[in-house]
Amino acid sequence: MAHVEKLEDKIAQVVDLVANLRRENAQLKVECESLKAHIGMLTGENGKAQKVLAHYEQLSRRQAQATHRVERALNTLNALRSA
Secondary structure, X not given: OHHHHHHHHHHHHHXXXXXXXXXXXXXXXXXXXXXXXXXHHHHHHHHHHHHHHHXXXXXXXXXXXXXXXXXXXXXXXXXXXXO
């Protein structure tokens, strides 16, 4: 009979272990879905940030070009004044 009781104890342990693994698996599935949602949100935000950065770089180039044109015009004006 002791052998049967040991087997029953082992079976009960396995059942508990399986139940714990199922709970853990369910929690991991929820966490995985949450992470997927966050990744999607971050991907969208990254896309927006890339557009803003590209726009900023374009504005910076335009500002540099405008500054260069103004400097050239001022140099020309100073040259005309000196002449």
